[in-house]
Amino acid sequence: RRLSSAKLGRFKSLTEFDWQWPAKIDQQAVHRVMQLDFIQDPSNIILIGSNGVGKSTIAQNVGYQAVMQGHTVLFTSAANMLNDLAAQDGDNALRRRLAHYSKTTLLIIDEVGYLSYSNRHADLLFEIINRRYEKNATLITTNRPFSEWNDVFPNAACVVSLIDRLVHHSEVIAIEGDSYRMKEAQEQALARGKVKRGKTK
Numbered sequence: 586r587r588l589s590s591a592k593l594g595r596f597k598s599l600t601e602f603d604w605q606w607p608a609k610i611d612q613q614a615v616h617r618v619m620q621l622d623f624i625q626d627p628s629n630i631i632l633i634g635s636n637g638v639g640k641s642t643i644a645q646n647v648g649y650q651a652v653m654q655g656h657t658v659l660f661t662s663a664a665n666m667l668n669d670l671a672a673q674d675g676d677n678a679l680r681r682r683l684a685h686y687s688k689t690t691l692l693i694i695d696e697v698g699y700l701s702y703s704n705r706h707a708d709l710l711f712e713i714i715n716r717r718y719e720k721n722a723t724l725i726t727t728n729r730p731f732s733e734w735n736d737v738f739p740n741a742a743c744v745v746s747l748i749d750r751l752v753h754h755s756e757v758i759a760i761e762g763d764s765y766r767m768k769e770a771q772e773q774a775l776a777r778g779k780v781k782r783g784k785t786k
Contacts, residue, residue, distance in 0.1 A: 588649075591658040596645035607638050607762035614758050615643055619650055624691055627722040629755035633730060637764025640726035644693050647724060656690040663697040666713075667706040683709075687716040691724065698729035698737050707741030711750075718750045725751065 599619070604612050618630055630647070632640040648658045666686060673679040686692060692713070702710075717723050729737060731748050738744050 587652050587655075587657060591648055591652050591660055593645050593648050593652075593658070593660045596649075597642050599643070599646045602639060602642065603765065606765050607634075607760050609759065609761035610639075611758055614756065618643075618647055618756070618758070621647075621651055621654060621656075623756065624651060624656060624722045626754060627720065629722060629751055630724040631751065631755055631757045632724070632726045632760065633728075633757060634760030634762070635728055635764070637767060638760045638762050639765060640728075640760060641695050644695060644724055644726050648691065648693050651691045657688075658691045658693065659686065659689040660693040660695065661686075662695045663702075663710070664700055666694060667702060667709055670709045670713075671705055683712060683716065686713050687721070689721065691722050692717060693724045693726075695726050697725055697727040698734070701736065702738050702741075704738070704741045707738035707743055707747070710738075711743040711747045714747055714750050719754065723751070 599615075604610065623630055632643060634640050645660065648660050651658045670679065670682050670686075673682050714723065731752070734744055734748060735741075738747075
């Protein structure tokens with residue numbers, strides 16, 4: 586039941602993760618996060634890197650490990666969570682959804698920074714982070730350094746306070762490299778090309 590509620594989706598195990606592919610990744614830090622001590626503190630984990638370097642895969646593995654250890658977990662994209670909250674009709678409905686995202690032991694917010702959001706969305710994200718601050722652990726994946734979050738939430742007054750609460754009691758793990766998904770797509774295209782050439786001979 587906890588695994589179903591976590592909404593982790595399909596993901597590759599860290600045992601299959603190609604640690605040699607990223608140009609930069611602190612493998613020991615990732616394994617330390619997998620020990621889940623940050624949930625007990627509680628503190629935050631922030632995975633920063635460009636598209637396709639494995640941030641979501643790592644986050645899903647952490648979430649799975651937390652579920653197996655008996656914790657409640659929720660995995661969601663930033664867009665899905667913020668649009669869900671913004672769509673609530675009435676104060677009572679919004680309070681219930683805020684509580685839904687706030688009470689889970691580990692909240693994983695994927696893909697912060699892939700879209701730009703309104704001030705309303707920024708305020709809702711701040712409300713979630715503020716409610717969880719020093720109470721429950723949060724893991725965030727983002728493709729933007731914090732210095733660029735003003736582009737993600739243009740004109741939002743709460744961005745500085747949002748970042749302040751996120752980075753306090755947090756571990757930031759930066760991952761650098763080319764997209765592994767692009768690498769796999771190129772390899773698959775090459776393999777298909779070889780098959781086609783073989784059939785035409």
